[in-house]
Amino acid sequence: MIRFAPLNVPLRRRLQTAAVLQWIFSFLGLAQCCLAAFVLLAVSYWWTAALLYAGWLWLDWDTPSRGGRRSQWARSWSVWEHFRDYFPVKLVKTVDLDPNKNYIFGFHPHGLVSSSKSSLSYLLSRAQGGNVAVIAVGGAPESLDARPGAFKLQVKNRKGFIKMALRHGAQLVPVFSFGENELFDQIENPSGSPLRKMQDRLQRILGVALPLFHARGVFQYSFGLMPYRKSILTVVGTPICVAHSPNPSSEDIESLHKVYLERLSELFEGHKHKYGVQEDQHLTFI
Template sequence: MKIEFAPRSIPFVRRLQTASVLQWVFSFLGLAQCCIVIFFALLFTRFWLISVLYAAWWALDWETPSRGGRKIHRVRNGAAWRYMKDYFPVTLVKTAELDPAKNYIFGFHPHGVLVAGAFLNFCTEATGFSKIFPGLTPHLMMLTLWFRVPFFRDYLMSGGLIPSDKGSASYVLRKPGGGNVLTIAVGGAQEALDARPGAFTLLLANRKGFVRLAMENGASLVPVFSFGENELFDQVENPKGSWLRWTQERLQRLMGISLPLFHARGIFQYSFGLLPYRRPIYTVVGKPIQVEKKCNPSQEEVDDLHRKYMEELCALFEEHKLKYNVPEDKHLSFI
């Protein structure tokens, strides 16, 4: 394989963009493991008191992730996220006004490999969420497992991430006064196994929990499609029925996380590595679907609303796909 190296004359700002993405990829792939090692390693040094005091704080603070988390605006407004946004670049597109007196569930599609669009748009202010949607506070759901990792849990909460369980979701949606947005990557980790350039298949046909959640809390549903999300990485072929896919799905069921074998470019060359390609992402937020609050909705009611949601998502995709370089003959499919 011929390796294409990056030229030496790259502007410094582009190097900063690459560095910002590098630290983000590391935070997804290795930061949690490093936090665990540091926590236990400190116990065997003269700095053991740090881990002991943190453990005490951790016990007192155990429920905070499930109670809306703990945003740190300085972290959300960090310069690193602006450089990361410009690396791709990422753009947040509003198609309708949202009432800050109401609560919303954003259904985010597709999941992609590392959910880059969801992270930048809803966990940082790099794309200007607060200016585009004034009066709304975003929360992005993430696998509960990661909120059990010392130090790492605080990093996650600083950006507005909360655990992906019903209790955490309901707490946000039941806050009085409205103005809360709960973003759910509906396809989840399983959908990441099909994330590759040109893919428009969504794991949605039997994902109805978020619809029931919306009905139980009277939160409006908003379809969100992130054009370009699947274009960031290539993935080793893993067709249904292959030994690799069987192994990945087995691990996903056991651990709750998927392990897509993805690759793209490197730091100093463009031929291989774990950094995403520089390809634009346009995250388009659709029109809200008004939802009547029902404490115990029937399955038929859930199915009807789910069907309407899929229709609105398809309409959103079809309306905007040509603007964002999707061929006219491409359509969404659901599994």
């Protein structure tokens, strides 16, 4: 039976839903729509507009790996406040960070977006400090295990961010976001199943994971691609001091990686009770 949303939903909740809906569209369909618009312009009488855009794209190609364009005007849009309040999202910092240093935040659980080495190097090599590179360490494969109640992290063999921290002397900060995996359900795909084999193969070919996720809709609560209204508690841990080593040895990398896993476990164990995680539930590193 379909559970429809009531008609008397407060305006603030409707605005929150609209804010998340635009994010879903941007994530799943904006690139395709822009590409279609470009092609239509290119084959129409407005082909000069497409040509000018292609020229600007060529000249602007390196901007994403050079810090992008920070816009305080865009950052101040109220849509982000509505987006935050939909779940809601709460950020907790355990210590104050030194603004004169650069940091790598190892974000858990799961990611769907790859991190560019050139972009990370640009941020972390800036001598004035005050820069943070956030890396979803688990990457695409981890998203295939993301489902409510799961605490399985793809991190045992993820050491590129450790090497990057050593090369630039950037401080490592473990970050865990409680509630991330509660936002969507995912069709069962245990390791070895036909579905998981197909997903793994597509991930190797395309470079991105294709989890079959679902949650609720805009006007009903039974099915759809809108995330559930589940609170998210993102906890930023204590920085791990990293010595600058332009050419780190494998021993240096292994040692720092071990420390990072220990700090990540301590962060999870120290805050899990605030989110209602059972005492017998622990992180699993794969």
